[in-house]
Amino acid sequence: xxxxxxxxxxxxxxxxxxxxxxSTTFHSYREQMLSSIREEIVLRKxxxxxxxxxxxxFGGGTPSLxxxxxxxxxxxxxxxxxxxxxxxxxxxxxxxxxxxxTIVHDLRSAGINRLSIGIQSFRxxxxxxxxxxxxxxxxxxxxxxxxxxxxxxxxxxxxxxxPGLELPDWEDHLQKVVSLDVDxxxxxxxxxxxxxxxxxWVKTGSIKPAGEDLQSEQFDLMVRFLAAHGFExxxxxxxxxxxKYAVHNSAYWTGESYLGVGPSAHSFNGNSxxxxxxxxxRYIHSxxxxxxxxxxxLLSEKDKWNELILTGLRTAFGLDLKQLSTLRPLSDQFSDKxxxxxxxxxxxxxxxxxxxxxxxxxxxxxxxxxxxxx
Numbered sequence: 001x002x003x004x005x006x007x008x009x010x011x012x013x014x015x016x017x018x019x020x021x022x023s024t025t026f027h028s029y030r031e032q033m034l035s036s037i038r039e040e041i042v043l044r045k046x047x048x049x050x051x052x053x054x055x056x057x058f059g060g061g062t063p064s065l066x067x068x069x070x071x072x073x074x075x076x077x078x079x080x081x082x083x084x085x086x087x088x089x090x091x092x093x094x095x096x097x098x099x100x101x102t103i104v105h106d107l108r109s110a111g112i113n114r115l116s117i118g119i120q121s122f123r124x125x126x127x128x129x130x131x132x133x134x135x136x137x138x139x140x141x142x143x144x145x146x147x148x149x150x151x152x153x154x155x156x157x158x159x160x161x162x163p164g165l166e167l168p169d170w171e172d173h174l175q176k177v178v179s180l181d182v183d184x185x186x187x188x189x190x191x192x193x194x195x196x197x198x199x200x201w202v203k204t205g206s207i208k209p210a211g212e213d214l215q216s217e218q219f220d221l222m223v224r225f226l227a228a229h230g231f232e233x234x235x236x237x238x239x240x241x242x243x244k245y246a247v248h249n250s251a252y253w254t255g256e257s258y259l260g261v262g263p264s265a266h267s268f269n270g271n272s273x274x275x276x277x278x279x280x281x282r283y284i285h286s287x288x289x290x291x292x293x294x295x296x297x298l299l300s301e302k303d304k305w306n307e308l309i310l311t312g313l314r315t316a317f318g319l320d321l322k323q324l325s326t327l328r329p330l331s332d333q334f335s336d337k338x339x340x341x342x343x344x345x346x347x348x349x350x351x352x353x354x355x356x357x358x359x360x361x362x363x364x365x366x367x368x369x370x371x372x373x374x
Contacts (some may be wrong), residue, residue, distance in 0.1 A: 001052050001256065002051065002053055002256060002259070003055035003056065003057065003247075003256070003257075004053060004057070004259045004260075006037065006056070006063070006262055006265070007021070007043075007260065007261065007262030007265040008058060008060040008062065008262065010033075010062055011025045014197075015131050016129060016197035017190060017191075020060070021264035022060060022163050026280070029280070029284065034070060035286060036263050038073070038074060040287055041081065043075055043287075044267075045290055046268065046289060048082075048257050050082045053083060053085055054256075055247045056078060056089075056090045057248040057249075062093070063092055063093050064094035064103075067105035071107070072109075089113065089246075089248060090111055091246075094115055094117050095117075096117060096118070097142075100145070101148075104151065107149075114152070114155070115154050116154075116155045117143060119139040119156045119157060119158060121158070121160060121173065122176050123136060123165075124136050131197070133284070153244060154182045155183075156177055160188075160189055161214070163210060167217055168217045170221060184239070184240045184244050184245075185231065185240075186239075187237055195268075215264075220358075220362075225299075229241075233316065233361075235253060235314050235316070251336040253311045260274075263279065273297055275295055301327050306373060308320075308324055309368050309372060312324075313355075313364060313367060313368055314356075318350075321353065344360075344368060346360030
């Protein structure tokens with residue numbers, strides 16, 4: 001099966017740590033952007049080699065800035081031009097401050113069946129320097145409102161490794177998120193991206209980033225705490241219970257095809273990757289008229305090999321060595337590395353698959369890079 005990702009490049013305000021593609025001054029061309037996104041959906045209906053859609057994902061940006069009627073219009077268009085499975089996961093990323101009692105009911109009516117709520121932190125002092133538009137209290141309310149509206153598939157996003165967030169603070173975050181009774185949690189370590197306000201503050205010394213040791217301690221605490229509360233770490237940053245894996249994101253990690261629509265969106269069809277221009281004006285003016293709104297690359301044997309390693313090792317599904325060997329035979333050097341990492345206790349092997357151990361997950365990037373073809 002395949003999926004569609006729809007990038008909505010609108011935000012109320014710019015988070016201090018974010019380097020995603022979005023605009024906070026979109027009101028004058030909002031309708032043009034949505035019209036262009038709808039046009040691309042129709043234009044690219046032949047892109048996916050597998051016609052049955054298992055997921056639709058509204059990401060951003062802040063897709064919860066769309067009206068439920070606009071979301072329904074996009075979903076109706078997809079149903080009219082694609083084979084959307086009756087059990088498809090349809091996700092909307094949402095900020096807590098956008099979710100009122102009326103809105104969550106209308107989102108369900110529009111066809112959304114999964115909400116991804118960007119909480120990030122339960123401390124208002126963190127949310128303030130992050131320049132988030134919501135408060136900790138709104139975060140709690142948003143999840144409870146969504147539950148009351150009938151959403152039984154909710155995921156929340158958290159960030160660890162925040163400046164000033166000590167281990168007891170992080171444990172309190174984990175306790176709060178577990179008490180919300182959600183079945184999926186995505187938790188990412190704060191990274192200091194280029195050309196962000198956070199990078200400037202770190203450089204000037206006005207914010208002191210968390211050290212690597214503390215980040216590792218928070219990661220280890222998270223894994224143990226969530227496991228004790230019934231969550232499976234099925235990908236390094238993602239935890240689910242009751243089998244509620246993220247269908248759409250799992251497709252990225254298992255190499256399934258997906259179509260990306262909207263400015264800066266990426267697509268993959270098994271043999272090539274394609275990415276749209278990260279410029280709203282150029283996207284709107286060029287869509288359907290020429291090839292200036294996207295770039296494309298054919299994947300080499302090396303690209304496919306490296307991507308299998310990178311994605312396979314991150315998940316509970318493991319790296320399939322048989323699948324890897326269809327690209328090229330496993331060399332003695334590769335086997336020696338596997339043996340070396342096994343001795344370190346970083347990986348374990350079961351038949352023709354290898355998996356990262358808890359210790360190995362802290363070394364995931366290093367292990368992957370050592371197994372890459374360069």
